[in-house]
Amino acid sequence: MKILSSAQIKQCDFVTIEKGTSSIDLMERAAKACTDWIETNFKTNKEFSIFCGNGNNGGDGFAIARMLYEKGFDVEIFIDENNSKFSDDSKINFDRAKQINGIGIKYFSEFEDNRGSVIIDALFGYGLNRDLSDDFKNLIEKLNQIQAPKISIDIPTGLFADKIIDVNSMVFKADFTLTFQFYKRSFLHSETGKFCGKIIVLNIDLDKDFIDEVETDYFVIDEKLIKEIYKPREEFSHKGTYGKSILVGGSYGKIGAILMSTLSALRTGSGLTFIIAPEIGNVILQSQVPEAMFINSGENHINNIEIQEKAVYGIGPGLGKEKETQKALLEFLENHTNPVVLDADALNILAENRELNLIPKNSVITPHPLEFERLFGKTENSFERLELAKQKAEELQIFIILKDHHTAVVMPNRKVFYNITGNSGMAKGGSGDVLTGILTSLISQKDDIEKACVFGVWLHGKAGDFAAEKFSKESMLPTDLIDEIGQIFKYLSR
Structure with a gap:
């Protein structure tokens, strides 16, 4: 799904109207979509307090009031x-609502906390480009303090569609945001997305033609895209058909990290799977994952990474930063030119040695x-971090997967794919090791690294969602993600 800027959304509205849909009919269409959703999901709530601004977002609110x-x-x-x-258009819908005797129309100052009422925010839409006035800030502060279900229409008041807000900004805190046709970028960043609730x-x-043709660098990974990428295994195939994955990591006390990476690589379909790890992990790895072949490197930590052709390496989980390990990694990267997956201590070693140009x-x-931050420097917020990631991905011609609540896959061509699967239950040590194994396995099976990255982060997050549903966010474990990978493939096959 494409993510359009506020200017592009405005143009899309204009083109839709120009091709024969009147602006008031488009507003009616948006209001009906919201009303139908509210009716379905708030059947037991009988009272609604709808706060309407003077622009078209307020017009949506007036129409929703009439329809409810x-x-x-x-x-x-x-x-x-x-x-x-x-x-x-707002005036038309205000007059329509005003003609209905059963709908009360009051001023903001007359609002009294009614704990049985659902609050709907239709104050400002995606076009907001300035800070709120003090009157609106005071209103939002009052509404945020009320313990009642809260719904924003299009975008929570106080947020901008495409940029960061000031740290002291006043923003309506919604439980649900009903948005039209597209995600806004602000929904997908930690500083701003926290106000949106469920999108x-x-x-x-x-207009479909406009949406198909308009250019953007930003996308949401949705199931439509995933179903285009996913290809079931061919019946007439063999283990060599599905690549060779080599997971490199583990050190004294950190063998579990490389174990999880290896298990997730196998669950994701790796045809041949090897582990390069120190001897200290041999027994646990061979007993817990007998399907993988063990290659010894050092006693308590890795001191050599042997190069095998036609293999994809995933390096970093539990690796440690011993001097011998650092030397082994840097020598490997100096002599290996094929794409690799680098995570955890592999990244920290590169950051400490300032050897980013060694990344193939x-x-x-x-x-x-x-x-x-260790790799590329400090930024003020996640919007700046993403812009720096786009710059570095292009400069180094690599794929950067920025892990966050909504992980972003940043391509060498500066395109960005935001992932919307996953949940806070995955915020536990080991979840990243699972992702490393998934990515290594998928890249070894596919020539298209871009598709492997997009599919990999979606699969990882979806497994997290399945695990949370089964065990709860609090109790789920990173190893539960591995166990759910098979369920995701069954889900896709259906």
Whole structure:
């Protein structure tokens, strides 16, 4: 799914209207989509307090109020007493709502906390490009303090669609955001996405030709894209058909990390799987994962990484940073030109030695925010971090997987794919090791590294969602992700 800027969304609206849909009908379409969703998901709630601005977002709110009332709900509308000038379409829907005796229309200052009422924010839409006035800040602060279900229409008031907000900004904190046709980038970054609650993307039939043709660098990884990438295994095939994966890592006390990477590589379909690890891990690895072949390197830590042709290496989980290990990694990268997957201590070694140019072209690195900072320098926020990642991915011609709540796959061509699977239950040591194994396995099976990265982060997050449903976010383990990989493939096959 493409992510469009606020300017592009405005143009998409314009083209849709230009091709024969009136602006008021488009507003009616958006309001109906919201009302249908609200009716389905809030059947037991009978009262709604809808806060409407003077622009088209407020017009959506007025139309939603009318439609909810017609479905039997009790509705009150709240408007700004200091500004009575509405946009043209908003004025039409305000007048329609005003003609219905059963809908109460009051000023913001008249609102009283009604704990039985659902609060709907229709104050400002995606076009907001300035800070809120003090009056609106005070209103949002008051609404945020109320313990009631909260829904934002299009985007929570106070957020911008495409950029960061000031750390002290006042933003409506929604439980659900009903947005139209597209994700906004601000939904997908930690500083701003926390205000959105659950994102519901509603199709309002904006012009398909425009959407197909418009250029963007930003995308959401959705199931439509995944189903285009996923290919079931061929019946007439053999182990050599599905690549050779070599997982490199482990050190005294950290054998579990490379074990999880190896297990996840096998579960993801690796045809031939090897482990390069120190002798200290031999017994545990051979007993826990007999399907993988063990290659000894050192006693308590790795001191050599042998090069095998036609193999994809995943290096880093539990690797440690002993001097011999650092030397082994740097020598390997100096002599190996094929793409590799680098994670954890492999990234920390490169950061300490300032040897980023040793990373082979088309390789994949998977830093969390602190590892990214060690590699490329400090940034002020996740928006800046992503821009720096785009620059470095292009400069080094590598794929950067920025791990976060919504992990971003940054391509060498500067395109960005945000992942929307996964959950906070995955915020445990070991989850990244599972991702390393998944990516190594997928890249060894496919020539297209871009598709392997996109599919890999989606698969990892989806396994996390299945695990959370089975065990809860609190109790799920990284090893549970490995066990759920098979369920994801069964899900895709269906």
